[in-house]
Amino acid sequence: MHKTMAIKPISLKQTSFILVLHFLTFSIFYTVLVSARFSTFLNDFHVTWSDSHIKQISRGTAIQLTLDQNSGCGFASKNKYLFGRVSMKIKLIPGDSAGTVTAFYMNSDTDTVRDELDFEFLGNRTGQPYTVQTNVYAHGKGDKEQRINLWFDPAADFHTYSILWNHNHVVFYVDEVPIRVYKNNEAKGIPYPKFQPMGVYSTLWEADDWATRGGIEKIDWSKAPFYAYYKDFDIEGCTMPGPASCTSNPTNWWEGPEYLQLDSYQARKYRWVRTNHMTYDYCTDKVRYPVPPPECRAGI
Numbered sequence: 001m002h003k004t005m006a007i008k009p010i011s012l013k014q015t016s017f018i019l020v021l022h023f024l025t026f027s028i029f030y031t032v033l034v035s036a037r038f039s040t041f042l043n044d045f046h047v048t049w050s051d052s053h054i055k056q057i058s059r060g061t062a063i064q065l066t067l068d069q070n071s072g073c074g075f076a077s078k079n080k081y082l083f084g085r086v087s088m089k090i091k092l093i094p095g096d097s098a099g100t101v102t103a104f105y106m107n108s109d110t111d112t113v114r115d116e117l118d119f120e121f122l123g124n125r126t127g128q129p130y131t132v133q134t135n136v137y138a139h140g141k142g143d144k145e146q147r148i149n150l151w152f153d154p155a156a157d158f159h160t161y162s163i164l165w166n167h168n169h170v171v172f173y174v175d176e177v178p179i180r181v182y183k184n185n186e187a188k189g190i191p192y193p194k195f196q197p198m199g200v201y202s203t204l205w206e207a208d209d210w211a212t213r214g215g216i217e218k219i220d221w222s223k224a225p226f227y228a229y230y231k232d233f234d235i236e237g238c239t240m241p242g243p244a245s246c247t248s249n250p251t252n253w254w255e256g257p258e259y260l261q262l263d264s265y266q267a268r269k270y271r272w273v274r275t276n277h278m279t280y281d282y283c284t285d286k287v288r289y290p291v292p293p294p295e296c297r298a299g300i
Contacts, residue, residue, distance in 0.1 A: 041075075044233055049074035049203065062231035065204040067093075067100060068224045072205035077235065080108075080197035082247045084237015084254050087162035088202075090121075091229040092130060094155035097123025099208030099219030102228045104161055108196035113140040115193035117163050117170055121154070122147075122211045123226075130154050131279065134172050134180045138191035144293075147280040148179055148273060158231060165237075166252075167194070168260040178262055178270045185298045197240035204228050 040060035047054050053066040053073035065073050092102055100123035108115040116137035124130060129149040136144045152159070162173040170193070172180040184192040204226070208219040236254070238246035249255070262270060282288065283296035 041230075041233065044079070044235060045075050045077055045200075047073070048076045048201075053204075057229075058231070062229060065102070065202070065228045065230070067204045067206065067226040069221050072203060074201065074203035074205075076202075077200040080199045080240045081106075081235065081237035082197040082240050083165050083167065083252070084235070085162060085164045086200050086237070087160060087232070087234040088230055089158040089160050089232040090154070091156075091158045092121055092154045093123055093226045093228055096126045096220055096223050097130075097155070097226065098125050098212040098217040099123060099206060100226055101203075101205055101207040101211050103201070103203045103205075105201050106163060106165070106198040107201055108193075108198045110196055113196075115139065115196045115198060116142065117165065117172075117193070117198070119161055119163070119172065124212055125217055132174070132179070133280075136170065136182045136193070138193045141191060143282065143288075144182075144295075145280065145282050146180055146278065148277040149279055150174070151273075151277055158229070160232075164254060164259065165193070166254045166259060171262070177273060178266050179273050181262065181270065182295075182300055183298075185295055185300075188294070188298050190295045190298060197238075200235060202230065 041056055041063050042060060050071040050073040053068075053071055054075060055064040055066070056062075057064055063075075067073070086106065088104060090102070090104065093100055102121040102123075103119065105116060105118040105120075114137055116135070118133070118135040118137075120133040120135070122131040122133055130153075131147050131149055133145055133147045135142055135146075160173070160175050162176070164171040164173065168184055170180075170182040171178050184194070186192050186194070206219055208217070209215045212218075238252070246252070253259070283292055283300065289296075
């Protein structure tokens with residue numbers, strides 16, 4: 001004989017709790033779905049040079065750039081931006097990459113008065129460290145090169161390279177480690193990239209007249225084709241043309257107090273990079289600049 005178990009009716013309070021629980025579960029599930037939608041290359045970029053040498057992979061969430069004896073290649077953002085942050089994950093050319101340059105940069109595209117913020121990854125002979133050169137152009141004045149040797153193999157896996165740009169400074173990051181800071185010293189009469197929106201660009205090209213050991217090491221075309229890979233394209237900033245209020249809005253996250261200067265942890269990492277991995281700084285190049293440039297004296 002089977003016993004029949006009495007089912008206790010659910011109270012109104014319990015019913016409300018269950019409904020709330022179901023709502024929260026659905027909301028979390030929906031949020032996960034939304035955040036899992038990756039931005040594709042074609043959402044924000046277009047090919048500017050040799051489309052046959054740029055291949056979309058992983059359903060357009062990543063791309064492969066190719067350099068061979070016929071051509072290099074390049075791409076650019078569809079929009080320009082004024083202040084914000086741009087970030088990409090890049091896996092550089094493995095093996096013997098001497099004479100090649102993989103560039104990731106922002107540019108106002110305004111000729112002699114251009115503003116520009118550069119990452120240039122200079123290839124090297126097999127077994128030698130990759131060098132990343134950064135440069136800043138403000139109101140047409142550049143020649144502010146700094147170089148560091150990366151402390152890891154950037155061809156073995158993807159690493160994140162970012163540029164933060166606000167009213168206070170420009171910061172170049174490698175895996176969230178600051179490697180260069182260019183401060184706004186307008187108060188001392190030093191130009192700062194502040195008025196011109198910039199697009200986001202990247203190129204893969206041959207530059208063996210200067211890229212590796214000043215042009216001593218030439219590209220070895222027997223190793224071609226050369227491949228670099230990009231993914232996780234992330235641009236956050238004020239799209240131009242757009243509301244003028246955006247660029248002056250102090251509530252933009254990149255203008256927040258925590259982004260106006262390096263915190264103590266970032267400052268320690270910054271000093272570590274500069275002490276252990278910097279190989280060239282235009283500020284200390286007495287041949288080119290017997291008198292240090294004004295931004296160097298002001299404290300870049």
